[in-house]
Amino acid sequence: MKWNKDKTIAAVCVLIGVIYLIGALSLPQTNLAKDPGPKVFPVIGAVIVILSSISIILKRYEKTPEAVYTxxxxxxxxxxxxxxxxxxxxxxxxxxxxxxxxxxxxxxxxxxxxxxxxxxxxxxxxxxxxxxxxxxxxxxxxxxxxxxxxxxx
Known part of the structure; x- marks a missing residue:
């Protein structure tokens, strides 16, 4: 597995996602029945960021991807x-x-x-x-x- 800029950015995103997940899990619980409370969407978002970033880190490239923008x-x-x-x-x-x-x-x-x-x-x-x-x-x-x-x- 060759390390490149994509993997570096993905590693930073994993770290940010974990910090965000910790913050989301520290949100207060709700007292209302059948109400998921304020944690649900932030936790889902953090998990999506973490999982997608890990998939970028684990991806094997045939050749190093080049971001060429016009x-x-x-x-x-x-x-x-x-x-x-x-x-x-x-x-x-x-x-x-x-x-x-x-x-x-x-x-x-x-x-x-x-x-x-x-x-x-x-x-x-x-x-x-x-x-x-x-x-x-x-x-x-x-x-x-x-x-x-x-x-x-």
Missing amino acids: KEQWKKAGIMLGLFIVYLLMLWIFGFLISTPVILLVSSYMFTDENVKVALWKRVIFALALTFFLYWIFAKVLVMLLPTGMIMK
């Missing part, structure tokens, strides 16, 4: 990072229901192949449908508070 791919990654920062600011100012469809609409333009033409109305329907589906899951099913933004308060 200038265009680095540009898109930078734009996505900027878009994520803009989304965080928009969440703080406008809240979830306004920010999410806007960011989904913009990102749908970024990830659509130049050769594929998608009508604007289809993109808008997709962004709105996904936003309201996520809102329903988090706000109604999981009963979580979503950001309302400074403007809506």
Whole structure:
């Protein structure tokens, strides 16, 4: 087994996953019947990170993988990072229901192949449908508070 950057990053992720798992297991128990409490999702997430990182460490490569990114791919990654920062600011100012469809609409333009033409109305329907589906899951099913933004308060 040859050690490379992927395995180093995976080892760090195992360590982070274990620390996160310890923190998740120290969360308080719930007193409600049939309520899994606050531990369930963090524990599941930590276990997924640990197991996937271990699988990367144990993977045998025919040859050393090379991560070769084009200038265009680095540009898109930078734009996505900027878009994520803009989304965080928009969440703080406008809240979830306004920010999410806007960011989904913009990102749908970024990830659509130049050769594929998608009508604007289809993109808008997709962004709105996904936003309201996520809102329903988090706000109604999981009963979580979503950001309302400074403007809506």
